[in-house]
Amino acid sequence: MSILVVAEHDNSSVKASALVAIAAAQAIGGDIEVLIAGAGCAAAGETAAKVAGVNKVLVADNDAYSHDLAENIAALIVEIGSNYSHILSATTASGKNFMPRVAALLDVAQISDISGVVSEDTFERPIYAGNAIATVQSTDSIKVLTVRGTAFDPAAADGGSATIENLDIAKDEGLSSWDKEEIAELERPELTAASIIISGGRGMQNGENFALLESVADKLGAAIGASRAAVDAGFVPNDMQVGQTGKIVAPDLYIAVGISGAIQHLAGMKDSKVIVAINKDEDAPIFQVADYGLVADLFKAVPELDALL
Amino acid sequence: MKVLVAVKRVVDYNVNIRVLGDNTGVDLNNVKMSVNPFDEIAIEEAVRLKEAGTAEEVIVVSVGASACQEQIRTALALGADRGILVETEEEVQPLAIAKVLKAIVDKEQAQIIITGKQAIDGDNSQTGQMLAALAGLSQATFASELQVGDGTATVTREVDAGLETITVKLPTIITTDLRLNEPRYASLPNIMKAKKKTIDTFTPEDLGVDVTPTVKTLKVTPPSARQAGIIVESVEELVDKLKNEAKVIS
Numbered sequence: 001m002s003i004l005v006v007a008e009h010d011n012s013s014v015k016a017s018a019l020v021a022i023a024a025a026q027a028i029g030g031d032i033e034v035l036i037a038g039a040g041c042a043a044a045g046e047t048a049a050k051v052a053g054v055n056k057v058l059v060a061d062n063d064a065y066s067h068d069l070a071e072n073i074a075a076l077i078v079e080i081g082s083n084y085s086h087i088l089s090a091t092t093a094s095g096k097n098f099m100p101r102v103a104a105l106l107d108v109a110q111i112s113d114i115s116g117v118v119s120e121d122t123f124e125r126p127i128y129a130g131n132a133i134a135t136v137q138s139t140d141s142i143k144v145l146t147v148r149g150t151a152f153d154p155a156a157a158d159g160g161s162a163t164i165e166n167l168d169i170a171k172d173e174g175l176s177s178w179d180k181e182e183i184a185e186l187e188r189p190e191l192t193a194a195s196i197i198i199s200g201g202r203g204m205q206n207g208e209n210f211a212l213l214e215s216v217a218d219k220l221g222a223a224i225g226a227s228r229a230a231v232d233a234g235f236v237p238n239d240m241q242v243g244q245t246g247k248i249v250a251p252d253l254y255i256a257v258g259i260s261g262a263i264q265h266l267a268g269m270k271d272s273k274v275i276v277a278i279n280k281d282e283d284a285p286i287f288q289v290a291d292y293g294l295v296a297d298l299f300k301a302v303p304e305l306d307a308l309l
Numbered sequence: 310m311k312v313l314v315a316v317k318r319v320v321d322y323n324v325n326i327r328v329l330g331d332n333t334g335v336d337l338n339n340v341k342m343s344v345n346p347f348d349e350i351a352i353e354e355a356v357r358l359k360e361a362g363t364a365e366e367v368i369v370v371s372v373g374a375s376a377c378q379e380q381i382r383t384a385l386a387l388g389a390d391r392g393i394l395v396e397t398e399e400e401v402q403p404l405a406i407a408k409v410l411k412a413i414v415d416k417e418q419a420q421i422i423i424t425g426k427q428a429i430d431g432d433n434s435q436t437g438q439m440l441a442a443l444a445g446l447s448q449a450t451f452a453s454e455l456q457v458g459d460g461t462a463t464v465t466r467e468v469d470a471g472l473e474t475i476t477v478k479l480p481t482i483i484t485t486d487l488r489l490n491e492p493r494y495a496s497l498p499n500i501m502k503a504k505k506k507t508i509d510t511f512t513p514e515d516l517g518v519d520v521t522p523t524v525k526t527l528k529v530t531p532p533s534a535r536q537a538g539i540i541v542e543s544v545e546e547l548v549d550k551l552k553n554e555a556k557v558i559s
């Protein structure tokens with residue numbers, strides 16, 4: 001049994017989410033091959049070869065794969081995909097984009113966002129915004145899976161010595177092209193990698209007030225997140241949204257400030273180890289999942305917290 | 310051009326779902342059902358394309374039990390022109406839905422097909438991408454802005470690091486993200502008018518699609534519950550607890 005893990009990378013190294021997908025592959029068991037597709041991605045291939053448990057790294061270095069265009073990446077994976085029992089990627093915006101395309105082209109189902117491996121054909125996954133966990137079994141010859149970033153301990157980035165094979169496959173489907181991006185400069189840890197997160201909701205009132213959270217975040221080495229309401233209102237950019245349809249996080253400490261705790265928000269953070277809620281409404285549902293709740297005006301409490309750290 | 314919108318009937322997003330005691334699924338008895346929120350956004354975008362003169366006709370399709378007619382009527386009240394129900398009482402999984410939608414796309418020759426980014430029951434986020442694959446078409450997922458040009462569409466997408474803009478060839482499949490638009494409410498006169506619009510009904514067999522699932526749900530369980538926490542009286546107490554009890558800050 002051979003498993004293919006499609007790894008997200010930034011051309012120089014593989015992302016943490018890919019290490020989680022590799023860990024899920026280890027839980028399934030079998031030979032693990034990692035695909036690095038991109039343009040100028042040889043260095044990422046070398047870092048992938050060092051990941052513990054990886055047997056082989058396939059590097060597809062071609063302009064067609066430069067911006068993760070789903071049509072091209074999917075065509076590449078399908079070309080090599082029938083050799084594998086399982087094809088995995090992380091449940092990231094990129095994985096969610098091309099993996100269902102891969103599954104459909106192979107005429108098999110995809111099992112999205114697995115949170116557990118029961119056996120080689122049976123997996124657990126959250127449904128209804130994490131309010132239920134389904135155990136599902138696939139009868140397809142190839143299992144196409146995306147892996148929840150918070151569900152497995154990442155594979156060790158060092159210790160492996162996989163062979164590297166270059167794939168000379170160019171798949172430019174000519175259906176789409178990449179124009180530009182607006183990417184926020186990251187001064188803090190990435191949300192999905194941070195061990196502490198402080199998030200603001202509609203209660204923050206505006207974008208400027210997020211400076212209150214920034215100051216606390218800097219002292220704690222924390223990432224900053226937000227509720228959908230805060231993003232929709234334009235306080236902060238979309239990449240900060242935590243929840244059912246935003247990022248799924250599970251840090252050691254999650255501090256929710258001025259967030260009511262709608263199920264869609266809880267879906268993204270309720271697996272955090274310790275949850276703190278600061279809200280002036282003592283009936284806010286966020287308190288039902290909080291280990292430590294503070295009923296207070298955030299404009300008083302957050303500066304106090306900042307001063308005490 | 311024709312615009313096709315896929316609409317799923319799902320448990321309303323405000324409902325707190327309950328897992329059945331025998332672990333066979335979630336309790337759907339007397340639960341409020343609605344149009345999947347992302348599909349409302351899809352309908353709105355399609356109707357705006359019509360209002361802008363880009364589209365001539367907006368067709369909505371739903372796959373499922375006959376009760377899906379309600380959600381199709383909602384879409385018609387919001388401005389879609391006609392509906393298609395592909396009726397089946399069986400459970401239909403994303404790949405099969407995509408096959409059904411492909412048959413409708415072929416039949417209608419739609420240029421733009423809009424689906425939601427994900428259905429909030431199964432949280433799969435697959436159907437649009439699968440449809441694009443089966444139809445051999447381009448895809449623009451998680452769209453927060455759409456501009457239709459001559460033979461192409463330019464789409465801003467919500468990705469993990471922020472936003473990116475791509476250009477796709479038409480026909481194309483777009484999947485909607487939350488910030489693409491703010492759906493309107495249906496007015497009473499439009500709800501009345503919608504009653505007169507046509508809904509054609511087919512079965513998957515009529516379309517030549519085998520919808521037999523390949524993924525079986527063995528059981529459905531509630532997630533592990535969190536232990537009840539405490540309310541602290543002051544910020545000092547909070548900091549003390551985080552340092553000395555939870556030991557998550559130093």
Ligand SMILES: Cc1cc2nc3c(=O)[nH]c(=O)nc-3n(C[C@H](O)[C@H](O)[C@H](O)COP(=O)(O)OP(=O)(O)OC[C@H]3O[C@@H](n4cnc5c(N)ncnc54)[C@H](O)[C@@H]3O)c2cc1C
Pocket residue numbers: 200201202203204226227228229230241242243244245246247257258259260261262263264265268278279280281284296297298299322346347429
């Ligand atoms: C399909 C769908 C998907 C969704 N996906 C997501 C998602 O991924 N993530 C997400 O977050 N939401 C999501 N939502 C939205 C979700 O339902 C809620 O609307 C949203 O989470 C509310 O955000 P909020 O808690 O910031 O705002 P509100 O619910 O308005 O809560 C604001 C809170 O701030 C408190 N507050 C106000 N002022 C102060 C103050 N001075 N001091 C202290 N507390 C104060 C209030 O008491 C209140 O509890 C989704 C909704 C739908 C329909």
Ligand SMILES: Nc1ncnc2c1ncn2[C@@H]1O[C@H](COP(=O)(O)O)[C@@H](O)[C@H]1O
Pocket residue numbers: 315316317318345347348351370371372373401403406423424425426427428429431432433434435436437
């Ligand atoms: N039964 C269905 N009928 C019509 N459209 C559907 C159906 N299931 C899914 N879709 C469409 O596909 C989108 C994504 O669904 P999913 O892949 O299940 O998360 C939904 O937002 C709908 O637009």
